[in-house]
Amino acid sequence: MSYRAAPRRSVVANAIYGLLNPIPFGFFVAALIFDIVYAKTGEMLWMKAAAWLIAIGLVFAVIPRVVNLVQVWVTSRRTAVAAERLDFWLNLLAIVVAVVNAFVHSRDAYSVVPAGVWLSALTVLLLAVAHIVIAVQPTAPGNLAHE
Template sequence: MNHSRAPRRSVTANAVYGLLNPLPFGFFVAALIFDIIYVRTAGVLWNKGAAWLIVFGLLIAIIPRFVNLAQVWITSRHLARRADKLDFWLNLLAVVAAIFNAFVHSRDAYAVVPTGVWLSACTVILLSIGHIMMAVHSSAAKEFSHE
């Protein structure tokens, strides 16, 4: 009798992912808020603050994206659900939008508006859709397992 064990996701990788994944979302939301304040007040400090928040969000987003890449497409690809794969692509698109946003925020003064605001909003919307989708899918899976 051949018992092949199903591949499991690493507990350490899950812990790192769970700890670091929400942080970029917070940085990008704060950058969007700073961008909106900058549009209203034209205070250069808000623009520079948004630029730094985007950079920090991108730096912290690297580790959870690599963990997610490994878990969804390499080590646990048989366990990955469609929601996991769609969340991966939404997060990847958000990171690409944030990279372009970082370049836009490197411009001087009011040249950031409106492109920077739109890219910040796009980044936050993509991440929000991914988080909501995973929360709905997770709660549906829990309800299904309790029945």
Template sequence: MSHPYAPRRSAVANAVYGLFNPIPFGFFVAALIFDVIYAKTGTILWAKGAAWLIVFGLLLAIIPRLVNLTQVWITSRRISNSADHVDFWLNVVAIVAALLNAFVHSRDAYAIMPAGVWLSAVTVLLIAIGHVIIAVSYSTDREIRHD
């Protein structure tokens, strides 16, 4: 008796996604920390550093989002669950918030406050919620398979 082929995601795509996905989150968290320090001290170095961190985070967010786009919506849509879709959209909204934050950080001196802190916080919060949703979904799937 033959079993039907179980669809799965590409191992190379999973490796690329797993390698690049945490990097933008780290840049955005560092930018949030820099923005909070700038709000407290007023030293322009922290604002310029946050602006660069946001730019690098946005540049490095392109690769995992493209992999995620193809896995969730194109190639593996039969095996993707609702948590994958929610995570995808949360990350898209976070990237839009980070893009707006990059524009805010192009202003002079203290004109980036308080919008810079709020947009950095929204970006980090949205990505963190997406990670939590995926983690809960993954642990629930493992418990169901284990039983």
């Protein structure tokens, strides 16, 4: 009888992922709030601040996605649960929507409304659903973040 242990995930990768994964959500929520304030007031400061928040959120979103890509699809592809894969795809889709949102926010003045608000809301919704999916998943084997 041959027993093959499930591959364990790297402690360093789990630490990096756990540290950086929640950061983009905060930036995107703040961008949504700023977009709503801009839509109500028309004050240019809020739109520019939202554009910066989206850009910074995208910078912080890339590293956890790369770590998650390696963990879910390369090193632990046999032991990764469906919730982890769904989390990856929801986060990736949120990043794509945020990139489109960054381009919308590069427009001039009030042409950002309403597309910027809707794209910000969609980004936040996708990330929130991804966080909920991971929060309610059963413990995955070899996943130090959930043990």
